[in-house]
Amino acid sequence: MQQAPLQGGHRVRLAKPELLAPAGSLEKLKFAVHYGADAVYIGGQKYGLRSNADNFSIDQMRQGVEFASRYGAKVFVATNIFAHQEDLPGIADYLREIEDAGIAAIITADPAIVETAQKVAPRLEVHLSTQQSTMNWQAVQFWKQEGLPRVVLAREATMAEIREMKSRVDIELEVFIHGAMCSSVSGRCVLSNHFTDRDSNRGGCCQSCRWKYDLHADDQSVSEPGQNLFTMSSKDLCMIEHLPDLIEAGVDSFKIEGRMKSVHYVASVVNAYRQAIDAYFADPDGYTLRKEWVEEIGKAANRPLNTGFFYGTPGATEHIYEPEEKPAPYDFAAVVTDYDAASGIATVQQRSPFRPGMQVEFIGPGGRHFKQEIGDMTDAEGNRLDVARHPLQTIKLRVNEPVSPLDLMRKRTG
Numbered sequence: 001m002q003q004a005p006l007q008g009g010h011r012v013r014l015a016k017p018e019l020l021a022p023a024g025s026l027e028k029l030k031f032a033v034h035y036g037a038d039a040v041y042i043g044g045q046k047y048g049l050r051s052n053a054d055n056f057s058i059d060q061m062r063q064g065v066e067f068a069s070r071y072g073a074k075v076f077v078a079t080n081i082f083a084h085q086e087d088l089p090g091i092a093d094y095l096r097e098i099e100d101a102g103i104a105a106i107i108t109a110d111p112a113i114v115e116t117a118q119k120v121a122p123r124l125e126v127h128l129s130t131q132q133s134t135m136n137w138q139a140v141q142f143w144k145q146e147g148l149p150r151v152v153l154a155r156e157a158t159m160a161e162i163r164e165m166k167s168r169v170d171i172e173l174e175v176f177i178h179g180a181m182c183s184s185v186s187g188r189c190v191l192s193n194h195f196t197d198r199d200s201n202r203g204g205c206c207q208s209c210r211w212k213y214d215l216h217a218d219d220q221s222v223s224e225p226g227q228n229l230f231t232m233s234s235k236d237l238c239m240i241e242h243l244p245d246l247i248e249a250g251v252d253s254f255k256i257e258g259r260m261k262s263v264h265y266v267a268s269v270v271n272a273y274r275q276a277i278d279a280y281f282a283d284p285d286g287y288t289l290r291k292e293w294v295e296e297i298g299k300a301a302n303r304p305l306n307t308g309f310f311y312g313t314p315g316a317t318e319h320i321y322e323p324e325e326k327p328a329p330y331d332f333a334a335v336v337t338d339y340d341a342a343s344g345i346a347t348v349q350q351r352s353p354f355r356p357g358m359q360v361e362f363i364g365p366g367g368r369h370f371k372q373e374i375g376d377m378t379d380a381e382g383n384r385l386d387v388a389r390h391p392l393q394t395i396k397l398r399v400n401e402p403v404s405p406l407d408l409m410r411k412r413t414g
């Protein structure tokens with residue numbers, strides 16, 4: 001790991017970076033903010049790159065901004081398609097609407113949208129999307145001269161390139177620190193367009209790179225019977241072990257990928273990074289990585305992880321060739337909606353089935369967690385239940401430690 005900047009024998013205290021989380025729905029926004037995100041990015045119903053996410057209406061954006069502002073957090077909207085001519089009519093009205101909804105910034109790649117936003121919605125910050133594949137300081141400087149306060153770098157930018165950008169250009173840099181990677185260079189892939197007529201650059205990517213492929217040579221399959229089929233899936237990015245490098249490089253915003261990911265995933269990953277960032281800034285000299293943070297990330301996802309392009313181009317060992325993905329070790333079972341301290345009874349809303357005798361774990365912001373076995377439980381009317389089988393059903397059960405609304409109850413998968 002690169003040496004920390006030292007002054008008088010101590011690390012220089014730097015500005016705390018923003019922790020920026022994905023929010024594919026209003027519910028995920030609430031969990032992301034509650035578990036410690038300083039800002040969230042969402043998709044609207046137009047001009048975004050996740051056309052399958054549960055994208056926000058203008059009214060939902062207002063609700064999201066109102067919730068986030070209670071925590072001092074900001075909401076950004078991704079408007080990061082590469083627009084065809086037919087996409088542009090209506091963009092000015094849309095940008096005015098989201099500005100009026102209290103959105104702090106748009107994340108955009110298309111110069112036509114950049115220019116329109118600057119003209120018609122001056123209170124919206126314009127952040128350059130990763131879709132522009134920015135990897136050198138001259139390009140960063142160009143966008144600064146265009147009036148942009150922030151550039152979201154390509155996932156392919158290296159740590160050395162980031163350091164040079166920060167040393168040469170006074171601008172905010174946002175960097176992906178966790179989540180899925182593209183097999184092709186981000187934003188430059190048309191596999192999905194060819195295979196399914198779904199345009200990656202207009203929000204339709206169907207992740208064709210993760211499909212299973214048979215290998216052929218001269219019209220003959222070269223796969224042995226029973227042999228694994230071929231995939232092109234990248235390992236996921238995870239920089240929790242290298243946060244000091246990112247902080248000391250001067251990165252302004254740490255971005256987590258995954259607007260399509262679950263509430264459990266968003267809460268767990270944000271929770272882990274929040275604790276790590278805060279621990280570093282509480283004591284930069286004494287900072288050490290805690291294994292609980294790494295374990296927390298591993299409980300919500302089970303894909304192999306690596307450091308992407310930060311320390312060099314990933315090689316052949318940085319891809320996943322096995323076609324079958326393992327499920328995450330834990331599943332989201334319920335969310336706490338209320339807690340009565342006098343009786344020790346929690347009210348939860350069911351998200352997947354659970355029953356008395358099952359081992360579960362409760363988690364909350366700041367790494368709060370405890371395990372217990374579920375005892376007797378009832379529905380909202382007090383009827384005893386042998387299983388909580390109905391989605392969104394209200395259940396009451398005794399908990400061994402205090403819990404709070406938006407705490408999660410999870411169970412082991414399998």
Ligand code: SF4
Binds near residue numbers: 187189207209
């Ligand atoms: S198909 Fe895969 S590599 Fe291509 S854009 Fe989609 S996720 Fe990225």
